[in-house]
Amino acid sequence: MENQFITFADYPDPDVIRVEDTYYMVTTTMYFMPGCEIFRSYDLVNWEHACYVYETLDDTPAQMLDGEQNIYGQGMWAASLRYHKDTFYVCFVANDTHKTYLYTAKDITGPWRKQYIEGFYHDNSILFDDDRKVYIMYGNKDVYITELNSDLTAPKEGGFHQCILSDAEKVPLGYEGSHLYKINGKYVAMVCHMPVVNEARKVQSCFVSDSLSEPFSGGIVISDNRGFRNYGVAQGGLVDTPEGQWYSMLFQDVGAAGRIPVLCPVQWKNGFPVFGDYGFVPSQVVCESTHPDHAYAPLYNSDDFVYPPLGSKEICLKQGWQWNHNPNHDLWSITEKPNALRICTGKLCTNMTQAINTLTQRMLFPQCTATVHVDGSGLKNGDFAGFAALQGCYGMLAIEKQEEKFFLTLLTNPPQDKSIWGNKTKNQPGVVTERIEIDTPNVSMKITADFGETRDFARFYYHDREHWVPFGQPFELFFKLDHFTGCRFALSVFSTQQAGGYAEFSSFHYNPKE
Known part of the structure; x- marks a missing residue:
């Protein structure tokens, strides 16, 4: 191409x-x-x-x-x-x-x-x-x-x-x-x-x-x-x-x-x-710069969540971040724990697309990778917290808490078909495709996105303290009209049983190439 x-x-x-x-x-x-x-x-x-x-x-x-x-x-x-x-x-x-x-x-x-x-x-x-x-x-x-x-x-x-x-x-x-x-x-x-x-x-x-x-x-x-x-x-x-x-x-x-x-x-x-060429776009286009020495800031950001010690309502996060829908400023903070973003749950959700305060950045074509550390110590039973490829057919690598135990879970919303039309299952619970019990609520996670000539995939990894380990199968991504946007990296927490739990995210690193 x-x-x-x-x-x-x-x-x-x-x-x-x-x-x-x-x-x-x-x-x-x-x-x-x-x-x-x-x-x-x-x-x-x-x-x-x-x-x-x-x-x-x-x-x-x-x-x-x-x-x-x-x-x-x-x-x-x-x-x-x-x-x-x-x-x-x-x-x-x-x-x-x-x-x-x-x-x-x-x-x-x-x-x-x-x-x-x-x-x-x-x-x-x-x-x-x-x-x-x-x-x-x-x-x-x-x-x-x-x-x-x-x-x-x-x-x-x-x-x-x-x-x-x-x-x-x-x-x-x-x-x-x-x-x-x-x-x-x-x-x-x-x-x-x-x-x-x-x-x-x-x-x-x-x-x-x-x-x-x-x-x-x-x-x-x-x-x-x-x-x-x-x-x-x-x-x-x-x-x-x-x-x-x-x-x-x-x-x-x-x-x-x-x-x-x-x-x-x-x-x-x-x-x-x-x-262009009478209706065809040239493969290379050059336009003379009016400021040839200008250095452009990237449109994406890594973030160690080191911000001035102010209340969350006064803090402007780095420009690459956008909230999924309106944020509730009473349910997030970067002052509760140094160098970390805390997101609290405020309601019960069927799946992560209804979670308040999901924080996102666009994925880059044709490949990109991001990593983040997730601390789920503050989760309640029935909570999921983790790193997602956000779209209607989402995939989320999450720390799950059930009966006072922690699990690493791959939660997905697979499509009903491969067309662009809406995904009718978007308000149903996610499908667990992989799940293992873990001995700690602290997990470093990675998502790689590969947007190919014919198919698009996200791949999920966790760090076992020595290596990045693939988790679950590559998850196919789709552009559909239910969300009508490109896939995004997303930090998210949601509750299915009792609101009030929280997770903390730190060391978010964005690499524009896989």
């Missing part, structure tokens, strides 16, 4: 802008908190964390994993990032609340001010036109452009509202992933979809018009799977360099690793963009 990936991890639905000599990119973060991560770059190829727009989006019962409620497969999707008159704008919908959120800030690092736009605008894109009007493009299959009022709180009464594209065919995925621009006096609308003629492979289309009120003309501009599982490159936007060169940042599905950004050069011919 050609390897011109950007970030090598699950950062889908990218939107990119340039502000003077700096590029900023926003991608989908869904149900992980803090959310709506924005990245910074000076060459469009290398990226580093700039900020999270919000710590939590709302505090609904589902966002807080109350009972068996959750927002897996939902949350914040496909944001539009814009910069206009010294202000940054981020606009997106949340598919669980069915609201449209607009955040604004004078500086990319915030503070960000939250407001709502009346209505629900799927996969939207904001356009600040040069006539002082503001438009929002959005939709699925039928794509609309609607004029907003001056304070961006609702559609403008009597303003422009028109369907500009309609995917009339019966297709697996209709037009969506809107990106709207005005370039050289022309309106440029980008969308992705899955035509039947392409064997249900996602493609990128582009349409151009001299006026919003005139028909848009165009069609498919990228139809390329780069030799990987017939997964197409699509859904992204356009950005120019200070020298006037143009690029498109899109993404490609890569199985259980998720959806990874891909950079493609763009040329303009007769007012219409030509992507």
